[in-house]
Amino acid sequence: xxxxxxxxxxxxxxxxxxxxxxxxxxxxxxxxxxxxxxxxxxxxxxxxxxxxxxxxxxxxxxxxxxxxxxxxxxxxxxxxxxxxxxxxxxxxxxxxxxxxxxxxxxxxxxxxxxxxxxxxxxxxxxxxxxxxxxxxxxxxxxxxxxxxxxxxxxxxxxxxxxxxxxxxxxxxxxxxxxxxxxxxxxxxxxxxxxxxxxxxxxxxxxxxxxxxxxxxxxxxxxxxxxxxxxxxxxxxxxxxxxxxxxxxxxxxxxxxxxxxxxxxxxxxxxxxxxxxx
Amino acid sequence: xxxxxxxxxxxxxxxxxxxxxxxxxxxxxxxxxxxxxxxxxxxxxxxxxxxxxxxxxxxxxxxxxxxxxxxxxxxxxxxxxxxxxxxxxxxxxxxxxxxxxxxxxxxxxxxxxxxxxxxxxxxxxxxxxxxxxxxxxxxxxxxxxxxxxxxxxxxxxxxxxxxxxxxxxxxxxxxxxxxxxxxxxxxxxxxxxxxxxxxxxxxxxxxxxxxxxxxxxxxxxxxxxxxxxxxxxxxxxxxxxxxxxxxxxxxxxxxxxxxxxxxxxxxxxxxxxxxxxxxxxxxxxxxxxxxxxxxxxxxxxxxxxxxxxxxxxxxxxxxxxxxx
Ligand SMILES: Cc1cc2nc3c(=O)[nH]c(=O)nc-3n(C[C@H](O)[C@H](O)[C@H](O)COP(=O)(O)OP(=O)(O)OC[C@H]3O[C@@H](n4cnc5c(N)ncnc54)[C@H](O)[C@@H]3O)c2cc1C
Ligand SMILES: Nc1ncnc2c1ncn2[C@@H]1O[C@H](COP(=O)(O)O)[C@@H](O)[C@H]1O
Numbered sequence: 001x002x003x004x005x006x007x008x009x010x011x012x013x014x015x016x017x018x019x020x021x022x023x024x025x026x027x028x029x030x031x032x033x034x035x036x037x038x039x040x041x042x043x044x045x046x047x048x049x050x051x052x053x054x055x056x057x058x059x060x061x062x063x064x065x066x067x068x069x070x071x072x073x074x075x076x077x078x079x080x081x082x083x084x085x086x087x088x089x090x091x092x093x094x095x096x097x098x099x100x101x102x103x104x105x106x107x108x109x110x111x112x113x114x115x116x117x118x119x120x121x122x123x124x125x126x127x128x129x130x131x132x133x134x135x136x137x138x139x140x141x142x143x144x145x146x147x148x149x150x151x152x153x154x155x156x157x158x159x160x161x162x163x164x165x166x167x168x169x170x171x172x173x174x175x176x177x178x179x180x181x182x183x184x185x186x187x188x189x190x191x192x193x194x195x196x197x198x199x200x201x202x203x204x205x206x207x208x209x210x211x212x213x214x215x216x217x218x219x220x221x222x223x224x225x226x227x228x229x230x231x232x233x234x235x236x237x238x239x240x241x242x243x244x245x246x247x248x249x250x251x252x253x254x255x256x257x258x259x260x261x262x263x264x265x266x267x268x269x270x271x272x273x274x275x276x277x
Numbered sequence: 278x279x280x281x282x283x284x285x286x287x288x289x290x291x292x293x294x295x296x297x298x299x300x301x302x303x304x305x306x307x308x309x310x311x312x313x314x315x316x317x318x319x320x321x322x323x324x325x326x327x328x329x330x331x332x333x334x335x336x337x338x339x340x341x342x343x344x345x346x347x348x349x350x351x352x353x354x355x356x357x358x359x360x361x362x363x364x365x366x367x368x369x370x371x372x373x374x375x376x377x378x379x380x381x382x383x384x385x386x387x388x389x390x391x392x393x394x395x396x397x398x399x400x401x402x403x404x405x406x407x408x409x410x411x412x413x414x415x416x417x418x419x420x421x422x423x424x425x426x427x428x429x430x431x432x433x434x435x436x437x438x439x440x441x442x443x444x445x446x447x448x449x450x451x452x453x454x455x456x457x458x459x460x461x462x463x464x465x466x467x468x469x470x471x472x473x474x475x476x477x478x479x480x481x482x483x484x485x486x487x488x489x490x491x492x493x494x495x496x497x498x499x500x501x502x503x504x505x506x507x508x509x510x511x512x513x514x515x516x517x518x519x520x521x522x523x524x525x526x527x528x529x530x531x532x533x534x535x536x537x538x539x540x541x542x543x544x545x546x547x548x549x550x551x552x553x554x555x556x557x558x559x560x561x562x563x564x565x566x567x568x569x570x571x572x573x574x575x576x577x578x579x580x581x582x583x584x585x586x587x588x589x590x591x592x593x594x595x596x597x598x599x600x601x
Contacts, residue, residue, distance in 0.1 A: 013547055017414050028415065102383070103392060128528065131410045132395045134383040137351070141387030146352055146460035149380045152522070164463060168522055170295070170376045171288075172467035176350075179459030188512065188529050189522065240422075242392030247418040251409070254554070257575040259566075263588035266560065266578050271596060274558045274575065276480075276537040277504070 001063035001160065001180075001198075003048040004118040005087070006109055007041040009071055009078045010129040017250075024247050037078045040124025044186045046211040047154060048122050049086045050196035055205050062200055064088050068112050070095040070105055076227050083222035084214030090227040093235065097130075101243040104232070106138035111235040113143060118181065120163075125150050125185040140183035148178045152189040156199040279368025279425075280312035283335075284358055284385075286377060287318055287326035292333075294477045297437030299373040300333050302400065302430045304438070306369050309403040315339055315365055316445075319354055321347035327447050332440035339365070343452035348462035349377060353455045355384035361450055362389060367425070369403070374429035375476075382429050391425040398434040412528050412551035432476055433534035433555055468521045472507045475524065480506030480537045481553070483526055486513035487542025487564070488582065494520060496586040497541060503593050509533065509553075511543045527552035541582050545570025562586075 011033035020029035052063035079090040140147035148165035193206035283303040313336035386393040399407035482501040528551040538556035561574035
């Protein structure tokens, strides 16, 4: 199986955000940001690796994993980390976050899909910074492919011609079949020990939870793996921005709360002060 | 000048409560677009839900009914929504940002060659919206630059539309040929609960990793039931299999904004806060006085759940008895 995965770098969600400027010209100050891979994309890389290796036979490779990112040159750091996890090669499309929206990301990814012809486009469900939750679905529609968003598990079926994807929906878990080629976007639980079954790795095999750490060998190997640098223009992407951010601000802070000394005091406050009981 | 089309979800013959805020959003948007509000229901059997929708104050309700639409698939639903939007001259298409809405609406966006505003929390103009990002730590104003706009709506930020007034006309639209593009519904396992839906409950009682195992959620359930509330959980509690995953509150789970949110043995990671910070009153019970959850809690109680929950249950029961 040939898989194209996508990876966005985002400011570390654990770091407190800084603002600069004021009023209508206020923006985020990301000069001191610690950039990390979007967690959902790291999970997508992990899922792609699980789909393309025989974990019951020393992780023998069964396919190819390409990781693509649209971003500034520095994203090569995060791409290199994905290569160290085990991805085979990477593509870096030059772009700045400010000049991008989900539409342009999707169009760029579609151009890469048309060039690389993967069996599966595997993405994160959400960029945890801008939180659009659009790119995968847009790409699927542009490609005319089926989509399975918010994947909690993926299982190769029908001799690898299709996938069964379980998706967390509003009232439970749905299983959906998608014929390949398809777009799958992954949710959190795709990194649980038995979430991915590729039909070759023994079905009872259990991975360690989480995206894998790069081994020393992996880090060394990653240095020799190619990162292709290209541009939207070279890929023939002609999209224009469709969604523009015109202003941003910090949300109003919550009123400071208090500590109560006992359950009786708590219930009293809830009843007589907050009036919610 | 254009119309507004809102996709309305339904289940078991009823409009899903999750869709009611999107109808309110639709009314606000229609006043900016200068046109009419239409509601769209799609499925194998939509008649009784459509009759309910007709009470919600729209100019018209459209239904697409076909045996092949019994199970939602983005592949079959998106082209129908896009076609109806075009036929009705809609310049805005919207729906609630439920899991279904998040799956469907971007696909509709692509088919309409539109731009999409995700998770809208306020309407500022025909194409201008407010929305949170960065796990709720930034509020942005955005403008969609395309002629047609698609928007998903944050359920907690708009009041649910209320029935009343004259019933709107219901118009059936033919489904035409359906093409699932290689996708198929396989199965659905639902978790049935007698409690109110997490996303529109007045009270939510959530447990985290500190509860240690599923059986320990019992006292939380009892308190939720006493208060007529819903159960919630952190990712850690869901991942550990203590409770079903659809109870997860947070950036990747459900966004809730009840009158009262009680977080027990939850540390308060930003991804959890993203899903409950909008609650009116937040109570935290945690044995660690430094837990970040206390920074957003209106009332914090430092203590173990083992000691606090039985006391809390008894105290609430006592107050309830006094009220009678
Ligand atoms: C991409 C991504 C998305 C995520 N999305 C979500 C999401 O949607 N929702 C979510 O919840 N998390 C989410 N997370 C996970 C989040 O970062 C935290 O890991 C998680 O919320 C922690 O859950 P917790 O508070 O239950 O566990 P912990 O952080 O382990 O906290 C347990 C708490 O219990 C307290 N405790 C222990 N024993 C007791 C006792 N006996 N009595 C009282 N208190 C006790 C401890 O003091 C501690 O504060 C996400 C993470 C990532 C990376
Ligand atoms: N700049 C980018 N480069 C590569 N992939 C991206 C980029 N932006 C978004 N994506 C992918 O699209 C997914 C959904 O993003 P979004 O629609 O922005 O929430 C992410 O999880 C990524 O896999």
